[in-house]
Amino acid sequence: MQGEQLTRVTEVVERPTATRRWAVVGLGSRAELYVEALTDPARPDVELVAFCDSNQTRMDVHNQWLAARGGGQPVPTYPAAEFGAMLRRERVDAVVVCTVDSTHDEYIVAALDAGCAVVTEKPMTVDAQRCQRILDAQRRTGGSVTVTFNYRYNPVHAKVRELLADGAVGTVLSVTFEWLLDVQHGADYFRRWHRDKQRSGGLLVHKSSHHFDLVNWWLGDEPETVYADGGLSFYGAANGTRHGYRREYARAAGSAEAAADPFALHLADSPRLAALYLRAEHEDGYHRDSNVFAEDITIEDDVAVVARYTRGARLSYHLVAYSPFEGYRVAFNGSAGRLELTVRENEFALPPRSGGARVGLAPGAVDRASNNRALLTHHRLWQPPAVIVDEPLGDGHGGGDQRMLDDLLGGRATAASTGPGADGLGFAADHLAGARALALGLAANTSLRTGAPVRVADVLTW
Numbered sequence: 001m002q003g004e005q006l007t008r009v010t011e012v013v014e015r016p017t018a019t020r021r022w023a024v025v026g027l028g029s030r031a032e033l034y035v036e037a038l039t040d041p042a043r044p045d046v047e048l049v050a051f052c053d054s055n056q057t058r059m060d061v062h063n064q065w066l067a068a069r070g071g072g073q074p075v076p077t078y079p080a081a082e083f084g085a086m087l088r089r090e091r092v093d094a095v096v097v098c099t100v101d102s103t104h105d106e107y108i109v110a111a112l113d114a115g116c117a118v119v120t121e122k123p124m125t126v127d128a129q130r131c132q133r134i135l136d137a138q139r140r141t142g143g144s145v146t147v148t149f150n151y152r153y154n155p156v157h158a159k160v161r162e163l164l165a166d167g168a169v170g171t172v173l174s175v176t177f178e179w180l181l182d183v184q185h186g187a188d189y190f191r192r193w194h195r196d197k198q199r200s201g202g203l204l205v206h207k208s209s210h211h212f213d214l215v216n217w218w219l220g221d222e223p224e225t226v227y228a229d230g231g232l233s234f235y236g237a238a239n240g241t242r243h244g245y246r247r248e249y250a251r252a253a254g255s256a257e258a259a260a261d262p263f264a265l266h267l268a269d270s271p272r273l274a275a276l277y278l279r280a281e282h283e284d285g286y287h288r289d290s291n292v293f294a295e296d297i298t299i300e301d302d303v304a305v306v307a308r309y310t311r312g313a314r315l316s317y318h319l320v321a322y323s324p325f326e327g328y329r330v331a332f333n334g335s336a337g338r339l340e341l342t343v344r345e346n347e348f349a350l351p352p353r354s355g356g357a358r359v360g361l362a363p364g365a366v367d368r369a370s371n372n373r374a375l376l377t378h379h380r381l382w383q384p385p386a387v388i389v390d391e392p393l394g395d396g397h398g399g400g401d402q403r404m405l406d407d408l409l410g411g412r413a414t415a416a417s418t419g420p421g422a423d424g425l426g427f428a429a430d431h432l433a434g435a436r437a438l439a440l441g442l443a444a445n446t447s448l449r450t451g452a453p454v455r456v457a458d459v460l461t462w
């Protein structure tokens with residue numbers, strides 16, 4: 001039954017592999033994962049040939065890191081305005097898009113029009129118009145777009161999909177999903193460009209697109225109607241004042257007020273962050289360490305979403321960005337039982353300047369020193385529960401990052417095990433999966449504005 005449902009939205013993604021010349025656009029934090037992978041001698045089918053970014057300093061830093069790792073010669077760097085020229089001059093076959101979310105569409109469309117395959121970071125984009133441009137360009141060119149929903153590649157998430165496809169809980173009738181971002185990682189979205197809804201789409205787009213993609217993928221279904229309630233409840237100037245957390249400073253660097261603020265990120269404490277951001281800000285004024293209790297935050301930090309899927313399953317989802325610890329719980333209630341996944345990513349969050357284990361960790365990285373663990377339990381009707389998984393998480397989004405790279409870039413021994421997936425349906429997410437995940441977030445954003453339930457088809461079609 002579920003197996004039939006899952007095949008309905010099978011995604012066929014052409015893997016952009018086989019001795020291809022790759023460029024990376026957007027050389028911030030996330031790009032490092034791709035730069036490393038594209039220069040890994042264990043991946044002989046791919047070659048890194050160029051960088052493009054609006055900030056020259058950050059490209060230079062990535063080139064320095066590349067050389068320091070013994071990853072080869074520095075690659076040519078191009079300013080944003082010369083993206084098209086770069087594709088031609090460097091004979092680029094495939095592009096990784098790692099820029100600020102609201103700019104993804106520009107590079108995806110230009111790359112497709114130049115005949116390149118595209119691997120884009122999530123979210124695919126931030127609004128319906130931009131999404132339509134991408135879908136039109138893909139249709140016009142027939143090109144390949146892969147959205148890097150790395151959470152799909154986390155083995156415990158793949159196990160959930162496999163069990164649901166095998167009918168472990170019968171027909172899925174409802175899903176409850178709670179995701180908690182802690183006051184270290186969660187706060188990070190409020191320090192920089194993510195806090196501007198125009199640039200990130202808000203957390204319902206920027207962050208929840210991962211979670212909505214997982215639900216779409218797990219169920220093999222699409223959302224139909226969405227209702228949401230939420231707001232800025234913890235961060236922001238008024239909340240900070242109300243709860244007694246606000247200190248008077250604009251950004252942490254150079255501020256005495258920020259020195260003892262547990263919510264402040266001190267770029268100078270980390271050689272990596274200082275090189276990538278502090279010493280690059282003279283070019284574009286990008287402050288990576290803004291006060292999270294500031295006036296100009298336009299995104300939500302606490303949202304509840306209720307969605308109905310086309311085959312009738314109900315989703316109840318809650319995202320909180322100010323939790324003491326990080327983790328999530330998702331449960332599938334079905335006609336034959338319940339499948340429940342609980343993931344704790346840490347015991348509690350430490351302030352960035354605590355000298356603790358999480359100092360300098362990239363957002364989303366797993367703190368191995370803390371008590372991280374995944375527990376997957378299968379409850380059949382009238383039977384004692386069976387523990388399917390009870391083990392520590394892997395690094396890099398539960399091990400998902402490396403498996404995703406193996407799938408997209410090939411060349412490593414583990415690639416075969418992650419290839420098309422145990423259920424034969426594939427892990428790689430295409431432009432349609434990108435649109436489906438975005439649609440739920442956009443419909444939820446619309447519902448936040450109007451206070452009414454929203455039909456997904458009224459917001460975005462694909």
Ligand SMILES: NC(=O)c1ccc[n+]([C@@H]2O[C@H](COP(=O)([O-])OP(=O)(O)OC[C@H]3O[C@@H](n4cnc5c(N)ncnc54)[C@H](O)[C@@H]3O)[C@@H](O)[C@H]2O)c1
Nearest residue numbers: 026027028029030053054055080098099100101103121122
């Ligand atoms: N899948 C994941 O788990 C995951 C994790 C982190 C980030 N991401 C995604 O990766 C992307 C980058 O995030 P990040 O944390 O590295 O951000 P970042 O701010 O560190 O880097 C963004 C880079 O884009 C550049 N840039 C901004 N506007 C540009 C433009 N118009 N043209 C060219 N370059 C431009 C900036 O100069 C910067 O170097 C985002 O889309 C984010 O959602 C995904």
